[in-house]
Amino acid sequence: MTELRRTALYEAHKKHGGKLVEYAGWEMSVQFEGLKTEHEAVRNAAGLFDVSHMGEVEIRGNEAEDFVQYLVTNDISVLEDNQVIYTFMCYPDGGVVDDLLVYKFNKDYYYLVVNASNVEKDYEWMKKNLGTYDAEITNISDDVSQIAIQGPKAQEILQDLTDTDLSEIKFFYCKRDVNINGANCLVSRTGYTGEDGFEVYFDHKYAETLWDKMLEVGKHRGVKPIGLGARDTLRFEATLPLYGNEISQDITPLEAGLGFFVKLNKDDFIGKDALVKQKEEGLKRKLVGFEMIGKGIPRHGYEVMADGKEIGFVTTGYNSPTLNKNIGFALIDANYASLGTKIEVKIRKRISEAEIVSKRFYTKNTKSKK
Numbered sequence: 001m002t003e004l005r006r007t008a009l010y011e012a013h014k015k016h017g018g019k020l021v022e023y024a025g026w027e028m029s030v031q032f033e034g035l036k037t038e039h040e041a042v043r044n045a046a047g048l049f050d051v052s053h054m055g056e057v058e059i060r061g062n063e064a065e066d067f068v069q070y071l072v073t074n075d076i077s078v079l080e081d082n083q084v085i086y087t088f089m090c091y092p093d094g095g096v097v098d099d100l101l102v103y104k105f106n107k108d109y110y111y112l113v114v115n116a117s118n119v120e121k122d123y124e125w126m127k128k129n130l131g132t133y134d135a136e137i138t139n140i141s142d143d144v145s146q147i148a149i150q151g152p153k154a155q156e157i158l159q160d161l162t163d164t165d166l167s168e169i170k171f172f173y174c175k176r177d178v179n180i181n182g183a184n185c186l187v188s189r190t191g192y193t194g195e196d197g198f199e200v201y202f203d204h205k206y207a208e209t210l211w212d213k214m215l216e217v218g219k220h221r222g223v224k225p226i227g228l229g230a231r232d233t234l235r236f237e238a239t240l241p242l243y244g245n246e247i248s249q250d251i252t253p254l255e256a257g258l259g260f261f262v263k264l265n266k267d268d269f270i271g272k273d274a275l276v277k278q279k280e281e282g283l284k285r286k287l288v289g290f291e292m293i294g295k296g297i298p299r300h301g302y303e304v305m306a307d308g309k310e311i312g313f314v315t316t317g318y319n320s321p322t323l324n325k326n327i328g329f330a331l332i333d334a335n336y337a338s339l340g341t342k343i344e345v346k347i348r349k350r351i352s353e354a355e356i357v358s359k360r361f362y363t364k365n366t367k368s369k370k
Contacts, residue, residue, distance in 0.1 A: 045222030055119030061135035090271030150197030194238025294352030
């Protein structure tokens with residue numbers, strides 16, 4: 001059995017009572033105090049996430065911009081320096097290699113943040129498709145720790161640890177060389193919760209000190225350490241996809257309802273032809289939101305039925321801590337995707353009724369600063 005990897009915050013997980021589980025080859029906390037308590041802390045105050053298992057790849061060179069533009073579905077040519085964009089890397093057939101954040105430091109220097117479960121696969125994919133582009137790809141994942149601080153009080157907590165005016169960092173922008181409690185950090189106003197907040201990147205040696213300091217200055221403001229469980233319920237309520245659930249090698253961004261991040265009118269990118277064709281022919285499957293009418297909590301992989309036949313499957317399902325409703329996403333036959341359509345979810349051996357509703361379960365509370 002392969003030994004699980006540990007982040008530089010492993011001892012902090014243990015100190016704060018984290019319930020450790022295997023996730024993407026890492027030993028990570030699924031929860032600390034409890035999923036509902038942690039979820040509500042982020043919605044109402046602030047939460048601290050160890051996301052050091054995420055991957056970071058640098059792309060530098062005279063043709064770095066051209067290469068990244070070819071690699072991803074979104075249009076990075078519109079980015080200003082120090083702006084961040086959400087996008088996909090796709091296979092030629094339109095399936096998703098990964099979803100990621102692209103940071104533009106300048107036209108010759110890009111910083112890509114990828115999912116923990118896909119780091120090696122993504123890195124190999126980038127190298128395989130570099131071709132003759134004048135650019136260098138470096139996987140720096142093993143050198144970087146990352147803490148996310150999310151929630152309505154995230155800025156005031158982090159502001160206590162830096163002289164940099166964090167209010168100047170606009171939503172989906174970043175700032176390099178920010179001194180936070182003596183550590184040199186990359187700070188971006190991004191996150192995976194639907195709340196305002198920051199993702200902070202730094203050398204491993206600063207990890208425990210920064211974690212402890214953020215908890216210390218945030219204690220009277222209600223900050224809590226947050227595990228993977230609440231991270232998933234938070235992103236789900238905010239209609240943010242999870243690789244392997246809403247998007248995958250077998251589910252395209254268009255099927256997932258994420259066409260906004262696929263710019264089919266830009267020059268060639270990997271998967272463009274297949275996605276153009278899929279759009280022209282019309283989607284046969286669509287990702288929908290649904291609310292349970294009958295009893296039971298829907299879970300990933302459960303069958304979805306209508307008219308006595310299977311029409312798809314649940315990609316994510318929970319009892320929403322914020323809404324206190326049993327809700328989910330499902331990838332289903334597009335003929336049944338209209339709002340108000342009644343469907344059925346097979347929960348274990350029981351069939352339970354549900355209704356198609358808007359996927360926007362929760363309105364984001366991010367600060368889109370101008």
